[in-house]
Amino acid sequence: MAKVTFVQFSGETTTIDADNGDSVMKIALDNLVPGIDADCGGECSCATCHILVESEWMVRVGAGNDQENAMLGLNPDREPNSRLSCQIAMTDELNGLVVNLPEFQY
């Protein structure tokens, strides 16, 4: 189990005890955390599960692959800590992860 906290654009937070291996996107959907659409269901091909990783976690989360960067590249709201949550799988190392939801999904 690893904890992940979602911070809504409004500031409201939700913390979930997640199974290792589940993607941050799946955790949000399974627990009805709003703000993530996940139109492609986790295939890194719609960019509607965009999140902003809390800066201090960026080192451990790391950067996305080429395909993820291509998708994020089309989002005008992209920030240096932008990631697609379908591409981040929970591990013990990420226990306590904090992610921020953007105002809009594209």
Add this chain to the structure above:
Amino acid sequence: MHVDTNHKVFSSEGGITLGDQDEDFTLPMFIAMDPPKHDDQRKVVSPVVAPINLVKLESTIRARAANLLDALPVGEEIDWVDRISIELTTQMLATLFDFPFEQRRKLTRWSDVATANLEQGIIESEDQRREELVECLTTFIEIFKERQQTPGDNDLITMLAHGESTKDMLERPMEFLGNLILLIVGGNDTTRNSITGGILALNQHPDQYQKLRENPGLIASMVPEIIRWQTPLAHMRRRALEDTVIGGKTIKKGDKVVMWYVSGNRDESAIETPDKFIIDRARPRQHLSFGFGIHRCMGNRLAEMQLRIVWEEILKRFDTVEVVGEPTYIRSAFVKGYAHLPVVLHKK
């Protein structure tokens, strides 16, 4: 989805529909380009339909939808396509381009001319198509020049006229025309046919219409269901850049590969009872109509917003928009839509 997301193997360069463009009249547009040019040009215009901009447009769209619906006669037969679907999407398009409002039906015409095939009767010949599209180009060249001097407030032409990778586009007039057509067709046919498709779907599924009347909150999940059920663009096409294999079948370098979104959206292995229109489906957003990967529909949120607003305003006014005859379909393997849909309105 495999093809849509592998743009390095499956190229969009040169065309994204079944047929090819005429060799002596090719219209380059970013939907039919590969990176990096695609990305550069798309990024210039995508902010106009970004969600933050849509918030500003919402009250305009709602007021216009309300005006149109209020002007409709109750209890007599009207053509829903002409009176609502075309008019609403055309008004929207005129707003996005900041195009002279009273001349807005020219946009509808250019959209129809660009996608028409000769059997439809919209145009008589390829020469006529060219003439009309050149008229479109010259009209927009004037607007472009105007906006170079006097930038507008966040309209598409101002964005093109000042965008780093597009501000010299008048030197490449065919590319300018190509991108205009892309934006006109993209913002027109698709939403138009989804607005009509929703009326037809609810009439074919009266239990769903009743559910909607009892709970207008279901509009949120009905909108993506309409877009799936209608699938306003039936396919997109790519060309293989190397020999490859899909689902055990060999694809040779240079082969065309067609993604039939309309078939995928009826795939019973992915979607339960896919032929049924169900306004409160689980995960209704997981459909193929917008495509996936870097060419994914840019105007998806605008389309969803237009559909949401038109339905909110319909439900305030009418108990039923009753379909009273067979729809007339558009003859096309690309645009899946309607030429006419006779309806009678019944007041609440």
